[in-house]
Amino acid sequence: GPTLEDLDPVRFIGNRSSGRMGFAIAAEASRRGAQVTIVAGPTTVEPPRVAELVKVRSAAEMHQAVIARADRSDVVVMAAAVADYTPAERAPHKVHKEDDTLTLVLKRTPDILGELGRRRLASGRGPLLVGFGAETEHVEEQGAAKRQRKQVDLIVANDVARSDAGFDVETNAVTIVGEGGSETLPLLPKSQVAAEILDRVEKLLVQNAARAEANR
Ligand code: CTP
Numbered sequence: 001g002p003t004l005e006d007l008d009p010v011r012f013i014g015n016r017s018s019g020r021m022g023f024a025i026a027a028e029a030s031r032r033g034a035q036v037t038i039v040a041g042p043t044t045v046e047p048p049r050v051a052e053l054v055k056v057r058s059a060a061e062m063h064q065a066v067i068a069r070a071d072r073s074d075v076v077v078m079a080a081a082v083a084d085y086t087p088a089e090r091a092p093h094k095v096h097k098e099d100d101t102l103t104l105v106l107k108r109t110p111d112i113l114g115e116l117g118r119r120r121l122a123s124g125r126g127p128l129l130v131g132f133g134a135e136t137e138h139v140e141e142q143g144a145a146k147r148q149r150k151q152v153d154l155i156v157a158n159d160v161a162r163s164d165a166g167f168d169v170e171t172n173a174v175t176i177v178g179e180g181g182s183e184t185l186p187l188l189p190k191s192q193v194a195a196e197i198l199d200r201v202e203k204l205l206v207q208n209a210a211r212a213e214a215n216r
Contacts, residue, residue: 001043003059003083007104008091015081016167019043021132022079024194026050029075032198037073039065041080044168059083059109066112070119070127075201077130078113079156081167085109117151128204130154130197136161140184143177153204154178156197176200 001019004012019040027048030036036050039062047053054069056062059082070076085106113131120126129152135142136159143157155177160166164187165173172193175184178200185196 001041002081003041003062004057005083005086006090007087008095010094017081018168019045021190023047024190025077028194028198063110063112073127075128079132083109114150121151128153133157134160139175140182143175147177
């Protein structure tokens with residue numbers, strides 16, 4: 001789901017993510033027998049029952065919760081719409097109106113998925129990584145570039161220009177970009193998109209296990 005970045009005690013910057021896609025993946029993984037931890041922002045839908053549920057609010061809190069658990073995970077799927085920027089300062093009291101315009105100063109948040117990719121590259125080990133990308137054009141190319149940039153195994157690129165896919169709807173139209181190229185799936189319920197993603201994750205886990213065995 002989203003993260004909310006507080007400006008003062010009564011205001012925040014957020015986004016339209018509902019949590020549906022992440023929860024669908026968590027539910028399907030749990031159904032397949034995985035021990036699932038959900039790290040969720042303030043979602044508008046209820047999470048499925050899984051082994052562990054960690055509720056967070058901001059990108060900084062999500063960063064801390066995910067990094068703390070990554071080393072003991074086999075797979076990390078970052079379906080959250082993490083804020084890219086947060087207010088440089090949080091006002092301790094409600095900000096009152098003054099001038100006709102107001103300028104907010106924002107600073108970058110930690111890139112959680114990017115950090116996991118860098119750490120894995122540096123150490124040579126770490127969980128299998130799946131990221132999402134919200135795109136409005138050149139979905140395939142942008143997804144492939146994001147996969148390279150973040151050093152992850154799979155990028156699930158959403159076409160958010162469509163009203164029946166992406167944020168806050170029950171269906172999604174995605175292109176899954178992996179090492180061998182990309183596959184564009186038709187418009188599907190998010191539960192089915194979750195199954196398609198996890199089919200590919202399972203294949204990669206089997207491949208990686210075989211590679212590790214061969215190198216022993
Ligand atoms: N992500 C993250 N930490 C952030 C921001 C994003 O882990 N601070 C993750 C998201 O959960 C998602 C992927 O990174 O899996 C999205 O990558 P990003 O480069 O932020 O893509 P977009 O949000 O699509 O934005 P941009 O327009 O910057 O490419």
